Amino acid sequence: xxxxxxxAAHEQEHDHHGPASGIKRWLFTTNHKDxxxxxxxxxxxxxxxxxxxxMVIRAELFQPGLQLVDPHFFNQMTxxxxxxxxxxxxxxxxxxxxxxxxxxxxxxxxxxxPRMNNWSFWILPFAFLILLSSLFMxxxxxxxxWTFYAPLSxxxxxxxxxxxxxxxxxxxxxxxxxxxxxIVTIVNMRAPGMTWMKLPLFxxxxxxxxxxxxxxxxxxxxxxxxxxxxxxxxxSFFDAAxxxxxxxxxxxxxxxxxxEVYIMILPAFGVISTIVPTFSRKKLFGYASMVxxxxxxxxxxxxxxxxxxxxxxxxxAGELFFMYATMLISVPTGVKVFNWVATMWRGSISFEVPxxxxxxxxxxxxxxxxxxxxxxITPADFQYHDTYFVxxxxxxxxxxxxxxxxxxxxxxxLPKWTGYMYSETLAKWHFWLSLxxxxxxxxxxxxxxxxxxxxxxxxxxxxxxxxxxxxSIGGFAFGLSQLLFVAVVFKCIAGGQRAPAKVxxxxxxxxxDVASPAPYHTFSTPPEVK
Amino acid sequence: xxTPLLRKLVLLVLGMFAFAFALVPLYDVFCDIxxxxxxxxxxxxEASEEQDxxxxxxxxxxxxxxxxxxxxxxxxxYQVTVxxxxxxxxxxxxxxxxxxxxxxxxxxxxxxxxxxxxxxxLACFCFDQQSMKAHQKxxxxxxxxxxxxxxxxxxxLTLAYTLYDITDRNAANQNFPTHPTTKQLGDFSRAxxxxxxxxxxxxxxxxxxxxxxxx
Numbered sequence: 247x248x249x250x251x252x253x254a255a256h257e258q259e260h261d262h263h264g265p266a267s268g269i270k271r272w273l274f275t276t277n278h279k280d281x282x283x284x285x286x287x288x289x290x291x292x293x294x295x296x297x298x299x300x301m302v303i304r305a306e307l308f309q310p311g312l313q314l315v316d317p318h319f320f321n322q323m324t325x326x327x328x329x330x331x332x333x334x335x336x337x338x339x340x341x342x343x344x345x346x347x348x349x350x351x352x353x354x355x356x357x358x359x360p361r362m363n364n365w366s367f368w369i370l371p372f373a374f375l376i377l378l379s380s381l382f383m384x385x386x387x388x389x390x391x392w393t394f395y396a397p398l399s400x401x402x403x404x405x406x407x408x409x410x411x412x413x414x415x416x417x418x419x420x421x422x423x424x425x426x427x428x429i430v431t432i433v434n435m436r437a438p439g440m441t442w443m444k445l446p447l448f449x450x451x452x453x454x455x456x457x458x459x460x461x462x463x464x465x466x467x468x469x470x471x472x473x474x475x476x477x478x479x480x481x482s483f484f485d486a487a488x489x490x491x492x493x494x495x496x497x498x499x500x501x502x503x504x505x506e507v508y509i510m511i512l513p514a515f516g517v518i519s520t521i522v523p524t525f526s527r528k529k530l531f532g533y534a535s536m537v538x539x540x541x542x543x544x545x546x547x548x549x550x551x552x553x554x555x556x557x558x559x560x561x562x563a564g565e566l567f568f569m570y571a572t573m574l575i576s577v578p579t580g581v582k583v584f585n586w587v588a589t590m591w592r593g594s595i596s597f598e599v600p601x602x603x604x605x606x607x608x609x610x611x612x613x614x615x616x617x618x619x620x621x622x623i624t625p626a627d628f629q630y631h632d633t634y635f636v637x638x639x640x641x642x643x644x645x646x647x648x649x650x651x652x653x654x655x656x657x658x659x660l661p662k663w664t665g666y667m668y669s670e671t672l673a674k675w676h677f678w679l680s681l682x683x684x685x686x687x688x689x690x691x692x693x694x695x696x697x698x699x700x701x702x703x704x705x706x707x708x709x710x711x712x713x714x715x716x717x718s719i720g721g722f723a724f725g726l727s728q729l730l731f732v733a734v735v736f737k738c739i740a741g742g743q744r745a746p747a748k749v750x751x752x753x754x755x756x757x758x759d760v761a762s763p764a765p766y767h768t769f770s771t772p773p774e775v776k
Numbered sequence: 777x778x779t780p781l782l783r784k785l786v787l788l789v790l791g792m793f794a795f796a797f798a799l800v801p802l803y804d805v806f807c808d809i810x811x812x813x814x815x816x817x818x819x820x821x822e823a824s825e826e827q828d829x830x831x832x833x834x835x836x837x838x839x840x841x842x843x844x845x846x847x848x849x850x851x852x853x854y855q856v857t858v859x860x861x862x863x864x865x866x867x868x869x870x871x872x873x874x875x876x877x878x879x880x881x882x883x884x885x886x887x888x889x890x891x892x893x894x895x896x897x898l899a900c901f902c903f904d905q906q907s908m909k910a911h912q913k914x915x916x917x918x919x920x921x922x923x924x925x926x927x928x929x930x931x932x933l934t935l936a937y938t939l940y941d942i943t944d945r946n947a948a949n950q951n952f953p954t955h956p957t958t959k960q961l962g963d964f965s966r967a968x969x970x971x972x973x974x975x976x977x978x979x980x981x982x983x984x985x986x987x988x989x990x991x
């Protein structure tokens with residue numbers, strides 16, 4: 247073959263522009279939409295596995311006493327449930343949304359670094375394979391809580407801890423690569439005329455999230471590496487016998503851990519800021535203030551970590567500093583909540599399923615924020631620390647916050663992804679069942695927590711029995727309701743009523759200019775943004 | 777087109793990874809400067825040049841073992857009353873309760889934490905690892921003084937020792953002769969200084985300069 251015929255053949259290949267077929271399409275894909283779908287489906291799978299572990303926890307706690315699992319296995323369940331939900335469900339779901347939507351929202355043909363994009367997804371299943379398989383090994387999986395405090399994870403952990411460490415390393419590398427990709431895409435590949443203050447808020451919040459990821463995931467990698475060398479190579483980072491300090495572990499961990507919680511919620515703010523204007527048929531109230539509020543939250547997240555550690559014996563000045571710094575975060579967060587409410591104010595609101603999830607998000611996330619404020623009060627925290635009150639708080643911000651926003655986003659963009667409308671009836675059932683059961687599940691946890699029920703314990707005092715039975719019933723109902731979501735998603739992929747390009751009449755943004763389902767390649771020539 | 781930005785972001789990632797490890801010495805420096813955390817200076821101090829005879833401070837001693845460390849260490853007197861600046865000696869008896877040769881490391885901590893930097897030790901068994909034969913009993917002398925600068929609000933101090941069994945850890949260290957933590961490397965000098973002053977302390981049999989010869 248001459249080089250000119252080679253070129254001709256090459257161009258012919260390029261002509262059909264479709265995906266490759268079979269498994270190779272998914273293994274070797276560099277297409278942002280394929281990778282976005284992979285991320286989203288993977289996170290759904292992890293959500294179900296992590297949810298299964300939550301079911302084990304709630305089944306054991308249904309009655310006082312030890313009945314179903316032994317305490318060591320219970321500890322593995324609480325630990326791996328946390329790890330899976332944080333690193334396997336919520337973070338990959340947002341990365342999937344970013345992959346799908348960010349290039350389409352800014353008018354770019356793909357992510358900036360498509361091959362790295364393939365890597366950042368495909369190393370992820372191996373991380374969770376390692377983590378989950380450690381559960382079946384002699385001694386079991388990690389049982390020291392997802393926060394892996396030393397010396398629980400060093401002196402008192404089993405030999406499978408190395409697997410946990412490597413799994414976290416891989417998760418960290420994956421999310422760092424994902425974050426780098428998002429930043430490069432947003433900075434370099436915006437369509438002409440897409441100035442910074444015209445960026446959709448989902449893109450803004452993801453840009454800031456990506457910087458948080460780059461700043462703190464390496465610190466997490468450092469922390470697990472120190473645990474690894476302390477446990478296997480005789481160092482003493484966290485061992486007082488060798489001059490180390492176990493409290494230092496908590497400082498390093500929470501220096502990662504607090505920005506991490508904003509990594510899980512800032513993209514949610516972006517999703518809600520996209521959905522609320524669509525179904526209120528009004529422009530988002532206070533766009534600029536949303537951008538500044540998101541940035542302030544991200545900056546403040548670096549100086550509040552020790553509010554997780556009030557009971558470790560900090561000096562008064564430290565406690566006061568971290569208390570006031572934490573409370574300060576409620577100001578930019580309040581700005582956001584007021585902006586969403588002001589967007590709805592006098593809007594012509596319709597209540598499609600994405601909007602229902604968004605409204606539930608606003609109410610219930612705010613509730614979780616208020617219990618966070620209660621926990622920020624140092625003297626009160628001594629009472630609440632390590633009780634179910636904390637469990638209630640972070641599940642309100644992560645389940646009715648982050649997870650509800652992911653559900654909202656999924657319903658909002660599903661017709662764009664699949665080209666079909668989802669079943670509105672099933673979706674409404676999913677929403678209402680989830681809304682009711684999630685509150686039966688998490689609201690009574692406030693009460694048992696305030697009454698002193700400790701978290702991460704497989705048994706409890708008799709006076710907590712009724713509430714725990716109720717909580718477990720809510721838990722099972724919430725868990726089963728999510729199977730409806732799975733049904734809706736797969737039904738929608740399989741077919742249904744055809745969706746138009748602009749699925750929602752109040753929607754704005756470049757993603758609605760392309761057909762539904764979105765073609766495999768979009769914006770090969772950049773659109774003009776006015 | 778993407779390379780310059782990519783390079784900056786990768787550098788930022790590497791920098792933050794290094795920062796995680798930099799937090800370790802920074803944490804110590806921060807605790808040293810502020811005297812937070814009850815962390816005691818682990819090097820032998822010089823005797824005080826001034827005394828404050830008008831003031832009385834109670835110093836108590838407690839010891840406890842970490843985990844199943846088979847040691848018992850007790851001060852001859854539970855509490856002494858001292859005047860700031862005056863050198864005081866307290867004798868301790870230590871015993872290896874097990875039937876094997878064990879190495880003990882005592883880690884001191886001062887309560888209230890604020891007072892940690894005002895308690896100076898000239899000689900302490902915590903400056904060295906103590907190798908003890910099976911059921912061996914040893915006598916140690918702690919020589920210390922309380923700084924005249926001790927804030928006036930503090931009238932009582934507790935010096936608490938946590939006793940660690942580091943026998944296995946030392947064996948592990950011999951398998952890994954290079955030390956991954958720079959922190960411990962930095963402690964060589966402290967250890968050497970400590971040893972010069974610690975005449976009254978029984979010299980450990982294994983004078984391992986590497987490993988856990990802390991301060």
